[in-house]
Amino acid sequence: MSATDTVRSSATVHEDRTVLEAADLHVKYYGAPTEAVTGVDFRLTRGSCIAFVGETGSGKTTSVLAATRLLEGAAITAERLAFGGQNLLGMPGKELRELRRRSIGMVFQDPTASWNPTRAISSQLLGTTPRKERPEMREKLLTLCDRVGIKNAAAKIDSHPYQLSGGQLQRFMIAGALLHDPVLLVADEPTSALDTSVQAELIDLLDELRRERDLGVLLVSHDLGVVARMAGEVIVLFRGDVVEQGTVAQVVGAPEHPYTRSLLASSLGMTGPRKTRLRTDAGWSPEATVEATS
Numbered sequence: 001m002s003a004t005d006t007v008r009s010s011a012t013v014h015e016d017r018t019v020l021e022a023a024d025l026h027v028k029y030y031g032a033p034t035e036a037v038t039g040v041d042f043r044l045t046r047g048s049c050i051a052f053v054g055e056t057g058s059g060k061t062t063s064v065l066a067a068t069r070l071l072e073g074a075a076i077t078a079e080r081l082a083f084g085g086q087n088l089l090g091m092p093g094k095e096l097r098e099l100r101r102r103s104i105g106m107v108f109q110d111p112t113a114s115w116n117p118t119r120a121i122s123s124q125l126l127g128t129t130p131r132k133e134r135p136e137m138r139e140k141l142l143t144l145c146d147r148v149g150i151k152n153a154a155a156k157i158d159s160h161p162y163q164l165s166g167g168q169l170q171r172f173m174i175a176g177a178l179l180h181d182p183v184l185l186v187a188d189e190p191t192s193a194l195d196t197s198v199q200a201e202l203i204d205l206l207d208e209l210r211r212e213r214d215l216g217v218l219l220v221s222h223d224l225g226v227v228a229r230m231a232g233e234v235i236v237l238f239r240g241d242v243v244e245q246g247t248v249a250q251v252v253g254a255p256e257h258p259y260t261r262s263l264l265a266s267s268l269g270m271t272g273p274r275k276t277r278l279r280t281d282a283g284w285s286p287e288a289t290v291e292a293t294s
């Protein structure tokens with residue numbers, strides 16, 4: 001990283017260590033009859049992690065992508081949406097792309113779907129780096145690969161995705177996400193497609209990186225077990241509505257809402273890398289929630 005990068009990176013963080021702030025965030029996909037997210041509020045600070053949980057289709061991905069202005073094809077409105085004090089809603093496209101490139105790292109769910117099968121890992125991770133900076137960034141990437149636990153990365157980095165395991169690909173994705181020293185990491189189901197033992201290792205790794213690099217992390221997970229390992233605050237979504245929000249101790253330790261309790265029961269019963277469908281035999285049903293929240 002150059003000295004200019006350091007200055008720009010730290011300048012994007014508000015003095016009070018707030019990385020990203022959203023107030024009354026709403027999202028409506030163009031053509032959809034209703035809003036996918038109907039009023040999310042949070043303030044993410046350096047070194048902390050906010051987790052979004054909820055069953056499939058509840059609006060987790062939509063919330064984090066809209067909050068970072070990475071979402072296409074939808075109207076995003078908010079009372080406030082600010083990154084390090086800068087208003088994201090009015091930001092011109094070019095400035096927004098530059099801010100995202102320098103300050104936001106992304107880790108997505110499915111390692112095989114996230115990679116282009118026809119291009120080497122190195123070219124995908126360094127693709128946006130200007131040619132003259134590539135040798136330096138490649139060295140930096142190799143150091144990061146070492147940090148995220150890829151053994152002998154120099155021999156693997158020019159491989160194609162199909163030559164590597166899902167766990168290795170996800171480690172490369174994490175290394176790539178850190179390349180520009182972001183202040184914010186968005187991790188959308190970062191371990192859900194992996195074997196259980198690899199899942200635990202990677203969650204611990206992300207948690208260490210959060211502390212080491214003072215990263216603000218937006219974590220998406222349907223698994224409250226994963227959330228409890230890493231997050232400080234939890235936002236529980238159901239059909240785009242926030243049904244419960246608070247610290248991990250409150251939400252996971254003593255959930256108040258029946259939907260959160262069902263989700264917890266469902267997470268505890270989870271044994272493999274699959275999508276959890278909500279168990280309605282845990283004493284909760286969507287209809288009951290609609291009644292409870294209306």
Ligand SMILES: Nc1ncnc2c1ncn2[C@@H]1O[C@H](COP(=O)(O)OP(=O)(O)OP(=O)(O)O)[C@@H](O)[C@H]1O
Pocket residue numbers: 029032036054055056057058059060061062063073222
């Ligand atoms: N591109 C899109 N266009 C229209 N509607 C969409 C689009 N993407 C998502 N949706 C809808 O928005 C709602 C929220 O979807 P979202 O992908 O945010 O859920 P999620 O909680 O991340 O689910 P999952 O656990 O399956 O990833 C769903 O009803 C979904 O069908």
Ligand SMILES: [Mg+2]
Pocket residue numbers: 060061062188220
């Ligand atoms: Mg999602």
